[in-house]
Amino acid sequence: MREDLVNIIRDALGRARSEGAISMEAIPEISLEIPKRKGQGDFATTVAMTLSRTTGVPAREIAEIITRYITPLPSIIEGVEIAGPGFINITLKKSFWYRMLHEIIAAGNDYGQSNIGKGLQIQVEFVSANPTGPLHVGHGRGAAVGNAISNLLERVGYRVEREYYINDAGNQMKNLALSVYARYLNMLGSDQSFPEEGYKGTYVDDIARSIIDKEGRKYFDTPKEETFRIFSKIAYDQIMSGIKEDLTVAGIIFDSWFSESSLFAGKKVDESISELRSKGYIYEDEGAVWFRSSAFGDEKDRVVRKGDGEYTYLASDIAYHKNKLERGYDQIIDIWGADHHGYIPRMEAAIEAFGYPRKKLKIILSQMVNLVREGRPVQMSKRAGEFITLREVIDEVGPDAALYIFLTRRPDSHLDFDLEVAKKASDENPVYYIQYAHARLASLAREAEKRGIAVEGSNAPEPWNPGTLELLELPEELDIIKRLYLYPDIIEAAAEALEPHRLTIYLHDLSWSLHNYYYKQRIIDDNIEKTKARLMLMKTIKIVIADALKILGVTRPEKM
RNA sequence: GCGCCUGUAGCUCAAAGGACAGAGCAACAGCCUUCUAAGCUGUGGGUUGGAGGUUCGAGUCCUCUCAGGCGCGCCA
Structure with a gap:
C-alpha cells in the first residue's frame, strides 16, 4: 500500500519532469514517513525538500508542482497539502482505513508477521554467564534483550537459534572447586585457608554443605587431584541447574547449550590456531603464541597461548566462533555485557582472519544495570561475594516487571533498576x-x-x-x-x-x-x-x- | 594516558537527518450508581552538558571540550 503511494508520487514527478515543469537528472528515492502530529496527514514525503538542493528551486515551489501533478486524486487519497518547509502531506480516505482494518482482522493472529528474513538462519548467543555463580541482574538484562531480539527476528521470517555458551574450562572452574573445597574443609573443622582468587558467595557454602549432607567427611582425607575433579563437577552441576532454573522462571528458553570444554576435547582450539597459523596470523614471541589481530584493526596483537602452555580465553573463543561460522548461519549475533566491549576488535579480527566478512558477526552490548532501592544504590561487592542475584530480583518484583523494565530502554543505555518501583503494583x-x-x-x-x-x-x-x-x-x-x-x-x-x-x-x-x-x-x-x-x-x-x-x-x- | 558507551523536563527514558524535542513518574487540580480507577482528563516544567562545523533542515552526522560509567592481563 505504501508502495502505491510512493508510485503515485513517483508518477507525478515523472510527468512533471517530462513536461518540463521540474528539471532534474533522475527521480530521487521517495521517502514516505508517518507524521508525528495530527493535522499533518496520514503520510508525508520530504521529496520536495530533497529536490530543492539539487535543482535550486525552493522546496515549497517543487511541492506545489508535485501536488498539481498528483491531481486528479487517486481513489484512496482524500487530500494533499503542502506544509511547513515543503512537506507534502497526504490524507487517505476513511474507506481505505476500514479496508485496512478488515485486512488486519482477516490476518488475525498472524498479523505483524512478515518475511523480510526470507528464512535466513540467524544464531543469537546470549547470557553465556560463567558457571561459577548464579546469574546477576546484568545477565538478566542480556537474557531479556537476547530473548526479545530472537523473537522479533523470528516474527519477521528468520530462522533463529538461541544458544548459551558455557565457559566450563580454564582456571575459573579450578578456582570454583578450590573454593568449595576450602569451605568444605572449614565446615568440617579444618583451618584450611581460602584461596586468594576464590569465589566467596554464599552459594559456595551451600554447595559445600550439600556435599557434607550427602557424603559427610568422605573427601576430608582423599587425594586432592581426585577430590577437585569431583568437587568441580558437583559445583558445576549445581550452578548450571540453578542458572537454568532462573532462566526458566524468567521464561527464557535456549535451543542449544554449547560447552567450551567440548572445544578442547575435540581439539577444536588446536585446529583453529593451526588454521590461523597457516594463514600467517599466528606467531611466537617471548615464549607465548600471538594472534595478529592488529592486521584487522585491533590496537595490538593478542596472546592465544600463554608461556605455560595454557590457552587463553581468547583462543577458545576464536575456536567457538570458527565453529559458529562453519555451522553456516547467515548471521551471527552475540549479546555481551558492556564490560566486554574491549573484546570486539579482536573477535571481529578473528572473523576476518578466517576469511568471513566482518558483518557476519554483530555484537550487541547490553549495558550495566545499577540496582537501586528507593533511589539509593544497593551496595554490592563481587569480591566479598555480596551481590543480589537475578533470582532474588525476580522473586521480589516478578519476571514480567523485570523483563519489561530491561526492555523499555535501549540495550546500550545505562540503567538504574529501582527495586521498589519495579515491585509496586502502581x-x-x-x-x-x-x-x-x-x-x-x-x-x-x-x-x-x-x-x-x-x-x-x-x-x-x-x-x-x-x-x-x-x-x-x-x-x-x-x-x-x-x-x-x-x-x-x-x-x-x-x-x-x-x-x-x-x-x-x-x-x-x-x-x-x-x-x-x-x-x-x-x-x-x-x-x-x-x-x-x-x-x-x-x-x-x-x-x-x-x-x-x-x-x-x-x-x-x-x-x- | 588511550579506547568504547552514555549525557535530553525534578527523576527514569523516547525521538529512520525533518514540522512546535515527546512519554511515564513525581508535583498540582479534577473524574468511579455505567463493560476492570493497576484507568482517564487538565496544569506547570527544556539554551537536548558546552563550543564550533556540515546541511534547505542537527538531539541525531563531523571536530574539539566537560562530566559519568566501563574497558585497556600471557584473567575469564
Whole structure:
C-alpha cells in the first residue's frame, strides 16, 4: 500500500519532469514517513525538500508542482497539502482505513508477521554467564534483550537459534572447586585457608554443605587431584541447574547449550590456531603464541597461548566462533555485557582472519544495570561475594516487571533498576499499564460473550458484514485503526535495528489509545451493529498487544 | 594516558537527518450508581552538558571540550 503511494508520487514527478515543469537528472528515492502530529496527514514525503538542493528551486515551489501533478486524486487519497518547509502531506480516505482494518482482522493472529528474513538462519548467543555463580541482574538484562531480539527476528521470517555458551574450562572452574573445597574443609573443622582468587558467595557454602549432607567427611582425607575433579563437577552441576532454573522462571528458553570444554576435547582450539597459523596470523614471541589481530584493526596483537602452555580465553573463543561460522548461519549475533566491549576488535579480527566478512558477526552490548532501592544504590561487592542475584530480583518484583523494565530502554543505555518501583503494583510500573489494557480487553470480551454478542472464542459467531466497520466513525476509532496499521512496520524496524524497546514504546501508545477510548466510549450498548464493530476493533487491539507482549517475553493476563 | 558507551523536563527514558524535542513518574487540580480507577482528563516544567562545523533542515552526522560509567592481563 505504501508502495502505491510512493508510485503515485513517483508518477507525478515523472510527468512533471517530462513536461518540463521540474528539471532534474533522475527521480530521487521517495521517502514516505508517518507524521508525528495530527493535522499533518496520514503520510508525508520530504521529496520536495530533497529536490530543492539539487535543482535550486525552493522546496515549497517543487511541492506545489508535485501536488498539481498528483491531481486528479487517486481513489484512496482524500487530500494533499503542502506544509511547513515543503512537506507534502497526504490524507487517505476513511474507506481505505476500514479496508485496512478488515485486512488486519482477516490476518488475525498472524498479523505483524512478515518475511523480510526470507528464512535466513540467524544464531543469537546470549547470557553465556560463567558457571561459577548464579546469574546477576546484568545477565538478566542480556537474557531479556537476547530473548526479545530472537523473537522479533523470528516474527519477521528468520530462522533463529538461541544458544548459551558455557565457559566450563580454564582456571575459573579450578578456582570454583578450590573454593568449595576450602569451605568444605572449614565446615568440617579444618583451618584450611581460602584461596586468594576464590569465589566467596554464599552459594559456595551451600554447595559445600550439600556435599557434607550427602557424603559427610568422605573427601576430608582423599587425594586432592581426585577430590577437585569431583568437587568441580558437583559445583558445576549445581550452578548450571540453578542458572537454568532462573532462566526458566524468567521464561527464557535456549535451543542449544554449547560447552567450551567440548572445544578442547575435540581439539577444536588446536585446529583453529593451526588454521590461523597457516594463514600467517599466528606467531611466537617471548615464549607465548600471538594472534595478529592488529592486521584487522585491533590496537595490538593478542596472546592465544600463554608461556605455560595454557590457552587463553581468547583462543577458545576464536575456536567457538570458527565453529559458529562453519555451522553456516547467515548471521551471527552475540549479546555481551558492556564490560566486554574491549573484546570486539579482536573477535571481529578473528572473523576476518578466517576469511568471513566482518558483518557476519554483530555484537550487541547490553549495558550495566545499577540496582537501586528507593533511589539509593544497593551496595554490592563481587569480591566479598555480596551481590543480589537475578533470582532474588525476580522473586521480589516478578519476571514480567523485570523483563519489561530491561526492555523499555535501549540495550546500550545505562540503567538504574529501582527495586521498589519495579515491585509496586502502581502507576509507576510501566508493565501494568500494558497488561491492564490486555486484561481489560479480555474482560470486555467476557462481558460481551455473557450478553451473547461474542466476537471471540471458539464458538463465536462471526458477526462480519461488510458495512459494520464503517460504523467506527469517531476520531479515536480511526486513530486506533491507524495505530494498528503501524504494527508490522514497528516489528520490522525493531527487528532490523535489533532494538526491542521500540516495541515497548509502541505498546505504550497503543495501550493509551485503548484506555482513553474505553473511558470515553461505552463499547457494549444497545446498538448491536455498532457494538459488534467496536468489539471487532477491541479484539484486534488485544491480538496486537498479546503478540507484542509475547515477543517481549511478558505474560498476557486475562484478568488483573 | 588511550579506547568504547552514555549525557535530553525534578527523576527514569523516547525521538529512520525533518514540522512546535515527546512519554511515564513525581508535583498540582479534577473524574468511579455505567463493560476492570493497576484507568482517564487538565496544569506547570527544556539554551537536548558546552563550543564550533556540515546541511534547505542537527538531539541525531563531523571536530574539539566537560562530566559519568566501563574497558585497556600471557584473567575469564
